[in-house]
Amino acid sequence: MAIFKHPFGRYQIIDRELCRKDWVKTSELVKIIRVELSIDVSNKTINNDINAMRYDSLLGYFAPIEEDKRNKAYFYSDKNYTIKAFGLKxxxxxxxxxxxxxxxxxxxxxxxxxxxxxxxxxxxxxxxxxxxxxxxxAKNVVQTEQTPKLSGSELIPLIVQSLNEGRKIQFEYKKFDEFEAKVVQLEPHLLKEDRHRWYVLGRLEKYNDPTTTYALDRMISVQLLEEKFNPVNFDFEEYYRYSFGITVTNMPHVEVILSFTATQGKYLKTLKIHPTQTEIIDNDNEYRISIKVKPSWEFYEKILGYGNTVKIISPDLVVEEFKERLRLMNEQY
Incomplete structure (x- = not known):
């Protein structure tokens, strides 16, 4: 469907021309729209647009457009008026x-x-x-990070409906490291995105925990059930406060001290590694910080990504786990 079947583009041009000039003929507007929007419109369409700008209560412009009988043209009786006041400056x-x-x-x-x-x-x-x-x-001066369309994103509307209506969902779930799928009935309580993947958190009937997590790209044959459930009083923001991704371990959070090179520190000052980041040392030799986290595989993956620009100072438990991961990596070579 052509975008410019909708009149909003024409309204913008009509407004612009009326602001620029003392008066504008309908035929002139037809020509400008033909050039700028690459569509053909009739004088009648433009006249209808002008009437809509003047009288349509849904639009709400109530534009002070008057007709110049002598020149057979339109003009703004209020020279300070513009429909931009109803939208973007x-x-x-x-x-x-x-x-x-x-x-x-x-x-x-x-x-x-x-x-x-x-x-x-x-x-x-x-x-x-x-x-x-x-x-x-248009000169493209902004290029955003492209989000790949992953399998499972088509399930988002159904899960949102389930969340809004308080209805259970049923689906088959197959983990990447398992051969057979299992049937799951879930009370969904949160839809969450992490690193371009979507997850649903919810409660299974036999448990009270509302944080059982399923990845949408591993869900099959999802159905919206008629069975209702009551929303839980659970603080998901607090739940993820010390996480480093979708994984939240049962261990209590710990304070991790990280030492970075001074150069790497410049990047971390402008883009924190974690919301709990606190600066300890900042000089020409070192940038040292503390973060409060529940170490998970996402945490170690992140730290490994900094290569030789980072060193874990404490606690010993995290240091030893990191050394073990380095040992296993070294065995690959």
Whole structure:
């Protein structure tokens, strides 16, 4: 479906021309729209658009557009008026461009199918307000990290429905290291993304724990059941406070002291390794921090990624576990 069947692009152009000039003929607007939006519209369509801008209560513009009988043209009786006052100001456009680029990477997800046209409107608002003839002509000055569309993302709408309606779901679940799938009935309580993968946390009937975790890309034949459940009073934010990913161990959190090179420290000062990060030493030789975490495989994976720019100072338990992982890595070579 062509985006510009919707009138919002035309409203923007009509408003712009009325702000620029003392008066504008309908035929002139038809030509401008043909050039800028690459569509053909009739004089009647433009007249209908103008009436909508003047009287449509859903739009809410109530634009002070008057007709110049002598010139057979339209003009703003209030020269300070613009429909921009009902939406974006010129200073918001750069922020919109950034947002549009970020949002656009998710538009193929099933959960956004009902909003894909809205996303296109955002992208086209950038185009129109920027005075570009087509989106391909726009200079791409923002490139966001692309999120791969993983298997399981199509289940998000159904799980969101389950969360909103308080209904159980049933599915087959097959772990990567198992040969057979098992049937699971779950009360979903949280949908969470971690490193481009989606997970659902919930409660199994035989347990009170609402944090049993399943990855959507390993779920098969998901069904929304009629059976209802009551939401739990559980603080998931606190639950993940000391985590380093989706995994939360049963061990209490510990304070880990990490020593980085001074150069690596410059990066960690601008992008913390963890929300609990506290600076201990910052000089030309060392950048030392403390973090409070429940060490998991995601934690060790993160630290390993820093290579020889980091050293774990304490506690001994974490140091020994890290040394064991290094030993196993070394055996690979």
């Amino acid at each position: 010129d200073g918001d456009i750069n922020a919109l461009k950034f947002f549009a680029n970020t949002l656009n990477q998710y538009k193929e997800y099933e959960v956004f199918k009902d909003f894909s046209n809205a996303i296109e409107k955002v992208l086209d608002a950038v185009k129109i307000r920027g005075g570009l003839n087509n989106f391909e002509q």
